[in-house]
Amino acid sequence: MINNVITLANRPFGKPQLSNFKFITEPMPQAGKNEVLLQTLYVSVDPYLRGRMNDAKSYIPPFQLHQPIQSGIIAEVIESNHPGFTKGDFVSGGLEWKEYQTSNGTSLSKVDSKAAPLSAYLGALGMTGLTAYLGLTEIGQPKVGETIVVSGAAGAVGSIVGQIGKILGCRVVGIAGTDEKVELLKSRFGFDEAINYKTTKNMKNAISEACPDGVDIYFDNVGGDISDAVMANLNRFARVPVCGAISLYNTTEAQTGPRLQPILVTRSVLMRGFIVSEFAGKALEAVSQLTNWRNEGKLSYSETIVDGFNNIPAAFLDLFEGKNEGKMVVKI
Amino acid sequence: MINNVITLANRPFGKPQLSNFKFITEPMPQAGKNEVLLQTLYVSVDPYLRGRMNDAKSYIPPFQLHQPIQSGIIAEVIESNHPGFTKGDFVSGGLEWKEYQTSNGTSLSKVDSKAAPLSAYLGALGMTGLTAYLGLTEIGQPKVGETIVVSGAAGAVGSIVGQIGKILGCRVVGIAGTDEKVELLKSRFGFDEAINYKTTKNMKNAISEACPDGVDIYFDNVGGDISDAVMANLNRFARVPVCGAISLYNTTEAQTGPRLQPILVTRSVLMRGFIVSEFAGKALEAVSQLTNWRNEGKLSYSETIVDGFNNIPAAFLDLFEGKNEGKMVVKI
Numbered sequence: 001m002i003n004n005v006i007t008l009a010n011r012p013f014g015k016p017q018l019s020n021f022k023f024i025t026e027p028m029p030q031a032g033k034n035e036v037l038l039q040t041l042y043v044s045v046d047p048y049l050r051g052r053m054n055d056a057k058s059y060i061p062p063f064q065l066h067q068p069i070q071s072g073i074i075a076e077v078i079e080s081n082h083p084g085f086t087k088g089d090f091v092s093g094g095l096e097w098k099e100y101q102t103s104n105g106t107s108l109s110k111v112d113s114k115a116a117p118l119s120a121y122l123g124a125l126g127m128t129g130l131t132a133y134l135g136l137t138e139i140g141q142p143k144v145g146e147t148i149v150v151s152g153a154a155g156a157v158g159s160i161v162g163q164i165g166k167i168l169g170c171r172v173v174g175i176a177g178t179d180e181k182v183e184l185l186k187s188r189f190g191f192d193e194a195i196n197y198k199t200t201k202n203m204k205n206a207i208s209e210a211c212p213d214g215v216d217i218y219f220d221n222v223g224g225d226i227s228d229a230v231m232a233n234l235n236r237f238a239r240v241p242v243c244g245a246i247s248l249y250n251t252t253e254a255q256t257g258p259r260l261q262p263i264l265v266t267r268s269v270l271m272r273g274f275i276v277s278e279f280a281g282k283a284l285e286a287v288s289q290l291t292n293w294r295n296e297g298k299l300s301y302s303e304t305i306v307d308g309f310n311n312i313p314a315a316f317l318d319l320f321e322g323k324n325e326g327k328m329v330v331k332i
Numbered sequence: 333m334i335n336n337v338i339t340l341a342n343r344p345f346g347k348p349q350l351s352n353f354k355f356i357t358e359p360m361p362q363a364g365k366n367e368v369l370l371q372t373l374y375v376s377v378d379p380y381l382r383g384r385m386n387d388a389k390s391y392i393p394p395f396q397l398h399q400p401i402q403s404g405i406i407a408e409v410i411e412s413n414h415p416g417f418t419k420g421d422f423v424s425g426g427l428e429w430k431e432y433q434t435s436n437g438t439s440l441s442k443v444d445s446k447a448a449p450l451s452a453y454l455g456a457l458g459m460t461g462l463t464a465y466l467g468l469t470e471i472g473q474p475k476v477g478e479t480i481v482v483s484g485a486a487g488a489v490g491s492i493v494g495q496i497g498k499i500l501g502c503r504v505v506g507i508a509g510t511d512e513k514v515e516l517l518k519s520r521f522g523f524d525e526a527i528n529y530k531t532t533k534n535m536k537n538a539i540s541e542a543c544p545d546g547v548d549i550y551f552d553n554v555g556g557d558i559s560d561a562v563m564a565n566l567n568r569f570a571r572v573p574v575c576g577a578i579s580l581y582n583t584t585e586a587q588t589g590p591r592l593q594p595i596l597v598t599r600s601v602l603m604r605g606f607i608v609s610e611f612a613g614k615a616l617e618a619v620s621q622l623t624n625w626r627n628e629g630k631l632s633y634s635e636t637i638v639d640g641f642n643n644i645p646a647a648f649l650d651l652f653e654g655k656n657e658g659k660m661v662v663k664i
Contacts (some may be wrong), residue, residue: 051598223593237610245593258587260554261577264605266383271603273596278569 003310006097008063012053014249015320020053021069021313028100030065035102036162037079040309041090043097043330044072044122045316046156048275050249055171058277068096072127074111074118075101085110092121099309099332111260116294123327124301127276127295129290132160134279139241139272140217144169147211149230150191152221154181156301156327159189161219163299170217173210174201175226177322184325186246190298203229217241223248228258234269242273250320333360336641338429339367340395344385347652348580352385353401353645367630369411372641373422375429375662376404376454377648378488380607382581392607400428404459406443406450407433417442424453431664432640454635455488455659459608460628461622463575466493466611471573471604472549479543482523482563484553487511488633488659489575491521493551495631502549505542507535507558512562515656516657535561549573555580560590565568566601574605582652628653634658 002025009022031037049071052063063069073095075284077085085091093108095101111121123129135157136142137146148165152158153174162185165172172196174185185194193210200206207215207229214235220227223245248255263269279286293299304324306315312330319328334357341354363369381403384395386528394400407416414437417423420647425440427433443453448637467489468474480497484490485506494517498506506526507519515525525542539547539561546567552559555577566572580587595601611618625631636656638647644662651660 005605049645053424056598064561098393220593223591227593242593242596245597248591248594255591257591259580259589260592260603261552261559261574261578261605264574264603265577265607266388267605268607268610269605271592271596273593273599273601277599278600 002026002030003101004099005068006309006312007066007068008053010065011055012050012250014252016050016053016317018313018317019204022066023310026098029098029102029326031079031102033106034082036082036085036091036108038075038091038095038101038103039078040073040075040095040096040099040101040332042074042119042122043309043312043332044127044250045158045312045328045330046071046127047244047246047249047319049316050283068098070094070096072122072128074121090118092126097312115291119303119305119327119329119331120294120301122301122329124160124292124294124299125287128156128327129160129301130279130283130286131276132157133164133286133290134276134282135241135243135274136161136164136219137269138218138279138282140219140239142168142217145171146216147171147173147213148217148219149173149175149207149211149215149233150219150221151226151230152244152246153185153191153194154325155221156324158219158221158301159185159326160301162189162191164293165217166192167298171211171213173207175207175222175230181325184302189304194310197226198208204232207233214238220245221241222246224255224257231258231260231263231269234263235269236267236269238267240269240271241270246320264321304328305328335360335433336431336640337400338644339398339400340385342397343387343473344382344397344582346584348385348649350645350649354398355642361430361434363411363413363434363640367436368409368414368417368423368440370406370407370411370423370433370435371403372427372431372433372664374451374454375641375644375664376407376459377644377651377660377662378459379576379578379581379651381614381648382652385526389618390441393493401431403453406453415634416632422450424458430642432454447623449663451635451637451659451663452626452633454661455635456492456626456631457619460488460613460659461492461633462611462618463623464612465487465618466608467573467575467606468493468496468549468551468610470491470614471602471606472571474502474549478548479503479505479545480549480551481505481507481539481543481547481565482551483507483558483562484515484554484576484578485523485526485655487553488552488656490551491517492631492633494521494523497579498524498624499625499630503543503545505539506566507539507554507562511543513657516634520634529558536564539565546570551575552577554578556587556589560579562593563590563592563601566595568598568599570599570601572603574603577586578652636660638662640664
C-alpha cells in the first residue's frame with residue numbers, strides 16, 4: 001500500500017499555480033513507539049498558506065522545497081502506540097498534506113464528533129473562529145452601539161466576525177464581491193448592510209452611507225483599495241485588526257497606496273496585525289464561547305467542501321478567485 | 333494703547349506662507365469680573381498647527397478664518413480679578429496669538445519660574461515632553477534591551493524620546509537631516525547611533541546596520557519615505573507610536589507609499605496614532621517624572637528661541653524647513 005503526498009515543487013511568483021505543487025507517493029507509514037497513525041479526513045486550505053510558499057521572513061517558517069505542505073487537518077487515529085490516544089479518536093492539528101501520517105501526539109487536540117460536525121473544528125470552532133473572535137475582541141474591543149466594517153465578509157473569518165459583532169450589540173457592515181454574497185450576509189448572517197465592491201463605483205461614499213455614525217472598528221481581511229475606502233471613514237479612536245491582506249498576497253511588486261499616517265495621527269487610530277497563535281492563552285475560553293453561541297443557534301457558518309485528496313491544491317487556488325463561501329475545506 | 337493680534341487670513345494650499353497670516357490691532361483688552369489680564373511671554377510653534385489651518389476633520393477644530401491663531405503660550409498675570417490668580421503669576425495654557433489677552437482661568441496652569449526656565453514649560457516639561465513620554469511609554473511600551481528608532485530625532489519631541497529610551501535601558505537610533513544634528517544626537521542626547529537621511533542612499537540598509545537586532549519600537553514623527561525604510565526593519569510585535577507626519581502635512585495631494593498591511597500582518601505590528609491630550613489622566617505623573625529626570629541631569633533639551641511677536645509666523649514656517657533644533661519658541 002502506498003501513501004499519497006503533496007509537496008512544494010517550486011515557489012510561486014505572483015499567483016500560485018497547480019504546477020507549484022507535486023503529487024508524490026511514499027511507502028505507507030508505520031506508527032512507532034509512542035506514536036499514532038493518522039488517516040486524514042478534512043484538510044483546511046487558507047489564504048495565509050500563500051505566505052509560507054515564499055522564502056520570506058514571517059511569523060511561521062516558509063514551506064521547504066520538495067517537502068510536504070502543512071495546514072490544519074482533522075484526522076482519525078487508526079492505530080495507536082501512544083497512551084493518550086485510542087483507535088477511533090478524532091484529532092485536529094497542524095499536519096502534512098498526506099493521506100496517512102504518524103505523529104508523536106504533540107500539537108494534536110482531540111475533537112468531539114458528536115458535539116459538532118468534524119469540519120467545524122477547522123472553521124467556526126477552530127482556527128477560523130478563534131481568529132475572528134480573538135481579533136475582534138482583543139484588538140477591536142467592540143462596545144455596544146459601535147459600527148464595525150468587515151472586508152472579505154463572506155469568507156470564513158469575515159462571516160463569523162460579523163455575527164460576533166451583532167451578538168455584541170454593534171452595527172455591522174460587510175464588504176464582499178458578488179451580489180449573492182451580499183444577500184447572504186444580510187439574510188443569513190444578520191449583517192445590517194453589505195456592499196458589493198465589484199459593482200460599487202465609489203466605495204468611500206458607499207461606506208459612508210452605510211455607516212452614518214462613521215466606522216469604529218474595521219476588521220481587515222483584504223488590504224488594498226477596499227481598505228483605503230474604509231480607512232477614510234474611520235472615527236476618532238477607531239481600531240483596525242489587520243487579519244489578512246488577500247488582495248496583496250499574490251502581488252509580485254510592493255504595492256503602493258495612500259499613506260495612512262495622516263489618518264492615524266489625526267484620528268488616534270490603532271492598526272494591529274495579528275496571528276491567532278499569539279492569543280493562545282485565550283483559545284480555550286474562546287472555543288467555549290463559540291461553541292455555546294453555535295449551540296444556542298446564534299452562530300451560523302457556511303462551508304465550501306471540495307471532495308478528494310487530489311483536489312487540495314485546486315481548492316487552495318480557488319480562494320484567490322473568491323470561489324469559496326465561508327470556510328474552504330477538502331474532504332478526503 | 334493698542335494690542336497686536338495675528339489671525340488666519342486664508343487657508344494654505346500646500347506649504348504655508350507668511351501671507352496666510354494677518355497682523356491686526358485691537359483695543360487693549362480689560363480684565364472683567366473673575367478674569368485675569370495676561371501678557372504673552374513665550375509662544376510655542378508646533379507642526380501640528382498646520383493641520384488646524386485646514387478646514388478638515390481632526391482631533392481639534394480648525395482655526396477660523398479672520399480669527400486669532402492659538403497655540404501653547406506662557407504668560408504673566410498682569411492684572412487679576414480672579415480669586416485663583418495673583419498679579420505676577422506665570423501661567424501656561426492654550427491661548428491666542430495676542431500680546432495681551434484676558435482669560436477666565438479655565439485651562440490655565442500655574443508654572444514655577446524658579447523650578448525651571450519658563451520656556452521649558454512649552455517644551456521638555458510641557459506638551460513636548462508629555463508627547464514624548466506618554467507616546468513612548470503608553471504606546472511604545474519599551475522593555476530593557478529593546479531597540480528604538482526615532483525619526484525627526486533632533487526635533488523637540490524626538491530628542492526627548494531618545495533620552496527617555498536611554499533612561500529606560502533601550503538602544504536608541506535617531507534619524508535627522510543634517511550632520512550637525514546627527515552629531516548632536518550622539519554627543520549631547522546620548523543616542524547610540526544617528527543617521528543623516530539626506531546623505532544616506534539606502535536608508536533601509538542603514539537602519540538595518542544601525543539596528544543589528546531589528547527595530548522593536550519606531551517613534552514616528554515624519555511619515556513618508558523615512559518611515560517606509562524603518563517599517564521594513566520592524567521586528568515581530570513591534571510598536572509604532574505615530575506622533576506626527578511632518579513630511580506629509582504640506583502635501584496637496586494624497587501621498588502614496590508602500591502598503592503597510594503585509595508588514596503589519598506578518599509581524600503582528602501595532603501602529604497607533606495619538607494626540608497627547610488623550611492621556612490627560614497621566615499628565616501629572618508624567619510631568620513629575622520629567623521634572624525629576626531634568627533635575628537629576630538626565631534629561632537635556634535644546635530650544636531654538638526666536639525674538640519678537642512679529643516673527644511668530646516666520647518661526648512656524650521654519651519648522652517645515654527643519655531650521656529648528658529642539659523646541660521652537662518665540663520670546664515676546
